Amino acid sequence: MSTAENSTPTPAAPAATVRPLAKKRARPSEQAFKWLVVILTGITLAMLAWLITSVVLKGAGSLSWDFLTGKPSANPAKAGFNSALRGSIVLMIITIAVAWPIGVAAALYLEKFATQSAALAERRLATKLEATTGGAMRAWLHTRLWWLRVRPKVVHLVDVNISNLAAVPSIIYGLLGLAIFVGIMGIQKSLLAGGLTLAVLILPIIIIASREALRAVPVSIEQGAMALGATRWQAVRRQVFPAALPGILTGTILAVSRAIGETAPLIVVGGIVFGTAVPSLNPLDAGNEALFAMPLQIYFWTDQPQASFQAIAAAGIIVLLATLLVMNLVAIILRNRYSKRW
C-alpha cells in the first residue's frame, strides 16, 4: 500500500474508468433529459401541426382561384384576396430592394473595414502630416487621424444599437415610418411608405445576419488573398463576400419572412382593408397605390361577426403560410447549394 502511494502518480485509475464504448450506457439523468427534450420538441411540433390542421380545415373550402384573383368585398362569398396578395408582393419587393443593399453594405463595413487595426494607417497619416505644410491639408489629415482614434468607440456604439434595434417592437417602427416617410419626406400613405417602413424594420436583422455570415468565412481565405497581393477591398469582394453570400441570403429571406407577417406598423402608416382599385404590381407605382397587405386583410376578416368571414380569413392565412413556406424553401435551397466547408 505504502509503496503505491510513494510511487509517481502515473495513473492506475484510467484502467478502471475507461470502458469499452459498446458497453457505455446513458446515466438515468441523461436518459431523463433526453426524454424531456424529445417530449418538449413533440409538444412544439404538435402545436404547430394543430394550428396548421385547424387553419387548413377551416380555410381550404374557401380557397379557390376566384378567392386569389377577386377584389375585397363586404360579402364574404365574393371577397377575394388579390389586392392583399399583390400589396404584400410589392411590399416585399420594395423592402428587399431598400433593406438588402444598405444592410449588406453596413455589415461589410462593420465587419471587414471598421474593426481593422488602425495602427498602420495612423502611422502613415502621421508621416504624411509631418511632410505637409498647407493649413487646410493639415486640418484634413488631423480630422482623419482623429476619426481613426474615435472609430472603435463609434463602431462599438453602433454595434450595441443595432442589436437593440432588432428587439424594438414593430409598432415603434410604424410610428417612425409615419414620422419620417409620411411626415418629413412627404410620401403619401401608400405601399411605398409601407415598404420603406418594413425595410427599416428588418434592417437590423439583415445587418446582424450578414455579419454572422461574413464572420463564418475563415480569416485565412482573406489573408491568403491579401498575401497574393490583393487589397483588402479586392479580397473581400472576390473571396469573402461570395463565400458569405449564401448565409447573407438566408438571413435576408428570414428577415423578409418576418416583414411579410407584420400588421401593426402597417396600420400606423395607413393600411387599408378595402379598396375598389386593385394595386399595380409595378413597384415604381407604389407611391400612388393604397397600402394593402395580407396580414391586415386577415386581421380585419377575423374581427367580423359572421362565421363565413372566419373561413375566408383562414383561407387567407393558408395563402400567407404558403408564401412564407416558399420563401423559406428558397432560403434552404440557396444555403444547401452554395454553402462551402473549409
Added chain:
Amino acid sequence: MKSRRMYASLAALAVAGGSLTLAACGSSDSSSDTSGGGGANLAGKIAIDGSSTVAPLTTAAAEAFNGKNPDVNITVGTSGTGGGFEVFCKGETDISNASREIKDDEAAACKAAGIDYVPVRVASDGITLVTKTGVDVGKVCLNFAELKKIWAPGSKVNNWSQVGSGFKDLPLALAGAGSESGTYDFFNETILGEDAKGDVIQSRQDYSASEDDNVTVRAVSDAEAGLGYFGFSYYEANTDTMQAFAVDGGKGCVEPTTDSITKGDYPISRPLYVYVSKKALARPEVKAFVNDYVDNAVQLATDAQFVPAPQSSLDADKKTLSGS
C-alpha cells in the same frame, strides 16, 4: 466558377420572380379596364378611414357605388374611430367612420385645421349583454344598477348571487371590449357615467378584455355562467351559443332586437356615423357616394347584418346633405 454559377442562378430566380409578377399582372388588369359603363361618368378618389365597426357597412356601400361608377376609387381603412378622426381633421381623408360622436378635442382639431364636416347617421348598434345558452342565472333582465355593481371600478363581484336578490349562486366570469375600442367607451359612458371631473368612469379591468369581439364570444361560451358584452351583430351571428339579457334603463325591460335598437328603446343603443368633410362634399363623386349611401342605408345595413338607422334620421340627414 462557382460564384459565377451562383450569380447566374440568382439572376434566374429574379427572372422567375419577375415573370410570376407579370403573370399575376395579366390576370387582373382586365378587371380594372372594365370602366366606362357608368352613366354619370364620375371619377376620382375617395379616402375613408375610422371605426372598424362601421367599416363593413361603408365597404358594402363603396362596393355597390363602385359597381355603378367604376372610375371612382374608394379605399376604406380601419384605424379606429379616434385614429380616423385624427387623419380626418388633418384633411387626409374625405370621410371618417365613427362608432360614437366626435369628441370635443377632436372637433377642436378639425376646427383648427379648417375642416368642416357633416355627421351622417348610417346605422345603429346595441351593446348586447350575453351569457351562454341554457344557463339560468335567476333573472333574464338586468337593470343599470346591477350592471353598475358588476362593472364598477374596484368591484369584487364574482358570483351572480352578489349582484342582487333573485340571482343564483353561480360563478360570474366577465368578458368585454378592450380599452381601445369604441364599444368600451360607450358601455362605460352609458352604464358608469362620468365622475366629478366630467371624465368617463373606467370599468374594472380584471375581466377578459379584447379588441376582437370574437374573443369575447369565445370567452363567454367557455364560461359556466359568464357575462359578456359586444355589438349586436356579434350576438346575431352567435344566437345558437349565446342568449341575450334584456336591459332595464329605467323604463322597463327591453330585449335587444333590430327594432328596439333602431328606435332607440333598447337603453344601450348607439348610432353609427360617417363624418363627411364639407370640402370633400363639394366634389361630385363624394356627394354622389354619400347620397347613394344614405339612400340605400337600410338595405345595406340589412344585407351586412347591421341594425338600420331610423328612416326619420336618414331623411333628416339627406336634407342636411342637399343643403350643404
